[in-house]
Amino acid sequence: MRVRGIRKSFGSIEALRGVDLDLWPGECLGLVGDNAAGKSTFTKILAGTYLPDAGTIELDGKEIAYSGPAEARGYGVEMVYQDLSLCDTIDVAGNLYLGREISKGPFLDKAAMQRGAHEMLRKLEIRIPNTALKVAQLSGGQRQSIAIARSAAFDPNVLILDEPTSALAVAEVEAVLALINRLKAKGVAVVLITHRLQDLFRVCDRIAVMYEGTKVAERAIAETNLEDIVRLIVGEGHR
Amino acid sequence: MTLYTERQSGSRLRDFFESHAHVLSIAVFLIACCALFTSINDVFLSPGNLLNLLRQAAPTLIVAVAMTFVITTGGIDLSVGSIIALVNASAALLLRAGWDWPVVSVLMLMLGAVIGLFQGYFVAYQRIPAFIVTLAGLSAIRGIALVLTGGFSILIPPGLFLSIGRGTLFGIPSPALMGLAVALIGFIVLNFTVYGRHVCAVGANAEAARRVGIPARRVVASVYVWSGVAAALAALVVAARLGSGSSNAAVGTELDVIAAVVLGGTSLMGGRGTIVGTVMGALTISVISNGLILSKIDAFYTQIVTGAIILIAIWVNTRIFDQVGSVRRKS
Numbered sequence: 001m002r003v004r005g006i007r008k009s010f011g012s013i014e015a016l017r018g019v020d021l022d023l024w025p026g027e028c029l030g031l032v033g034d035n036a037a038g039k040s041t042f043t044k045i046l047a048g049t050y051l052p053d054a055g056t057i058e059l060d061g062k063e064i065a066y067s068g069p070a071e072a073r074g075y076g077v078e079m080v081y082q083d084l085s086l087c088d089t090i091d092v093a094g095n096l097y098l099g100r101e102i103s104k105g106p107f108l109d110k111a112a113m114q115r116g117a118h119e120m121l122r123k124l125e126i127r128i129p130n131t132a133l134k135v136a137q138l139s140g141g142q143r144q145s146i147a148i149a150r151s152a153a154f155d156p157n158v159l160i161l162d163e164p165t166s167a168l169a170v171a172e173v174e175a176v177l178a179l180i181n182r183l184k185a186k187g188v189a190v191v192l193i194t195h196r197l198q199d200l201f202r203v204c205d206r207i208a209v210m211y212e213g214t215k216v217a218e219r220a221i222a223e224t225n226l227e228d229i230v231r232l233i234v235g236e237g238h239r
Numbered sequence: 240m241t242l243y244t245e246r247q248s249g250s251r252l253r254d255f256f257e258s259h260a261h262v263l264s265i266a267v268f269l270i271a272c273c274a275l276f277t278s279i280n281d282v283f284l285s286p287g288n289l290l291n292l293l294r295q296a297a298p299t300l301i302v303a304v305a306m307t308f309v310i311t312t313g314g315i316d317l318s319v320g321s322i323i324a325l326v327n328a329s330a331a332l333l334l335r336a337g338w339d340w341p342v343v344s345v346l347m348l349m350l351g352a353v354i355g356l357f358q359g360y361f362v363a364y365q366r367i368p369a370f371i372v373t374l375a376g377l378s379a380i381r382g383i384a385l386v387l388t389g390g391f392s393i394l395i396p397p398g399l400f401l402s403i404g405r406g407t408l409f410g411i412p413s414p415a416l417m418g419l420a421v422a423l424i425g426f427i428v429l430n431f432t433v434y435g436r437h438v439c440a441v442g443a444n445a446e447a448a449r450r451v452g453i454p455a456r457r458v459v460a461s462v463y464v465w466s467g468v469a470a471a472l473a474a475l476v477v478a479a480r481l482g483s484g485s486s487n488a489a490v491g492t493e494l495d496v497i498a499a500v501v502l503g504g505t506s507l508m509g510g511r512g513t514i515v516g517t518v519m520g521a522l523t524i525s526v527i528s529n530g531l532i533l534s535k536i537d538a539f540y541t542q543i544v545t546g547a548i549i550l551i552a553i554w555v556n557t558r559i560f561d562q563v564g565s566v567r568r569k570s
């Protein structure tokens with residue numbers, strides 16, 4: 001995936017001022033930056049949730065113009081949103097299959113979805129006792145796990161994780177990092193946004209730093225270290 | 240030594256009660272109302288009165304089922320009473336002009352659909368709040384009915400059409416059968432189809448629904464089509480029962496319908512709807528008005544009592560619900 005010159009404004013705020021980025025299959029890119037740097041906005045454009053004001057997105061060398069998130073999903077671009085994007089009044093299985101329900105004709109195949117949900121969660125080592133519970137009844141970490149499971153379960157080509165570990169316990173963070181490594185091995189391009197910099201050094205191959213709506217630096221993991229990244233985020237290293 | 244144990248999962252029965260608290264409480268309330276009115280006047284429980292009650296509840300029930308879908312998406316349709324009036328008057332005009340009743344019936348259902356589509360377009364695609372769009376509809380649509388009829392009541396010539404409202408099958412009034420059929424269809428669609436799931440998803444979190452590729456705007460527009468069609472069907476039932484059409488039909492019906500849906504436990508915040516609750520809510524509204532008449536309470540007081548009972552019932556309902564299930568508010 002190759003992205004060039006993405007711009008996006010919300011009213012008078014220029015959220016993105018021309019961002020370029022390349023993603024390769026089987027590679028994890030860490031995306032860091034101060035709050036309001038534009039990380040979420042940028043990744044939402046990759047996932048088709050926002051349409052860019054300018055700029056191009058190429059996938060496998062072909063330029064594509066999404067009309068919306070459904071189309072991005074069709075190209076295999078999946079995203080875990082910072083706000084999780086779950087429906088509280090629908091059960092766990094229903095949320096996992098939201099938008100691609102298993103059906104017999106017009107009817108939901110609820111039994112198959114419950115079975116599939118169990119299978120999905122088991123594979124990702126997520127413990128949720130009852131997939132028929134409403135999402136509103138779950139803890140913050142469980143909700144986050146469900147959002148991650150939903151995005152990872154349907155063989156994406158590009159997986160974007162926007163602060164997926166902010167509410168997770170130690171073991172669950174480990175499970176997510178292990179998941180990222182498994183997906184990389186399968187050839188998925190992963191974008192990981194996180195404030196836990198030590199995690200980046202465990203799964204990422206490259207780190208891109210954003211500052212005030214621009215990409216200010218890109219470093220291969222081998223040629224950088226924690227202090228360097230911190231300096232780039234707060235905006236010292238490049239002046 | 241510390242033992243690590245899994246938390247026990249609660250009893251199935253308890254879970255069942257908790258997730259159906261709303262419906263169970265309206266059921267209890269309905270039975271209590273029936274018991275109260277029976278103790279005041281035992282005519283209440285006579286088969287004749289009960290069948291009459293079902294016949295009267297039918298139009299409200301038909302519209303309330305569709306309204307459940309609308310409210311589940313987080314919307315509201317205030318125009319249903321006016322749609323009933325317009326369809327009711329138009330049907331009477333056409334029948335008086337000698338049109339065949341099956342043709343008129345189909346045309347009227349289509350009229351309801353077109354009005355619903357028009358309003359749904361503004362709600363879903365132009366992002367105007369449903370309250371505003373349908374409030375405008377409430378005023379304008381009844382206005383059209385007034386213009387068409389000149390404010391006069393229009394007699395429907397006797398014929399097969401009237402059996403829609405007056406006929407019986409196996410001793411049960413045909414409007415009641417239609418109401419139950421509509422409720423059954425609504426129940427199946429809302430709970431067991433992909434479309435019903437999408438209606439809930441759009442109401443729970445419209446942005447999330449859009450992000451996973453659900454055609455959120457089309458789903459929102461569609462529910463207003465259903466409420467338009469249901470209002471048209473109710474209008475035909477009313478016209479056939481009364482044998483006339485009038486622009487003054489169904490004044491205030493939207494309030495009965497919305498009260499029935501909310502009494503039944505469908506959340507005004509969207510995302511959670513129950514057709515079983517709606518059926519009981521509609522029955523409760525009818526039982527109250529019927530029972531108050533049988534109790535010989537002055538008609539002028541009926542509205543006050545009805546309003547008070549609805550407020551109390553919904554208050555009790557939310558109280559119980561708050562204690563039992565702590566459902567997170569939509570952010």
Ligand SMILES: Nc1ncnc2c1ncn2[C@@H]1O[C@H](COP(=O)(O)OP(=O)(O)O)[C@@H](O)[C@H]1O
Binds near residue numbers: 015033041042
């Ligand atoms: N929907 C929106 N409407 C208006 N402004 C927005 C919207 N989304 C993001 N912004 C603005 O864009 C900037 C970048 O935000 P965001 O991408 O969420 O940053 P990050 O995820 O890096 O913390 C912020 O200044 C924010 O106020």
Ligand SMILES: [Mg+2]
Binds near residue numbers: 039040041082162
């Ligand atoms: Mg963000």
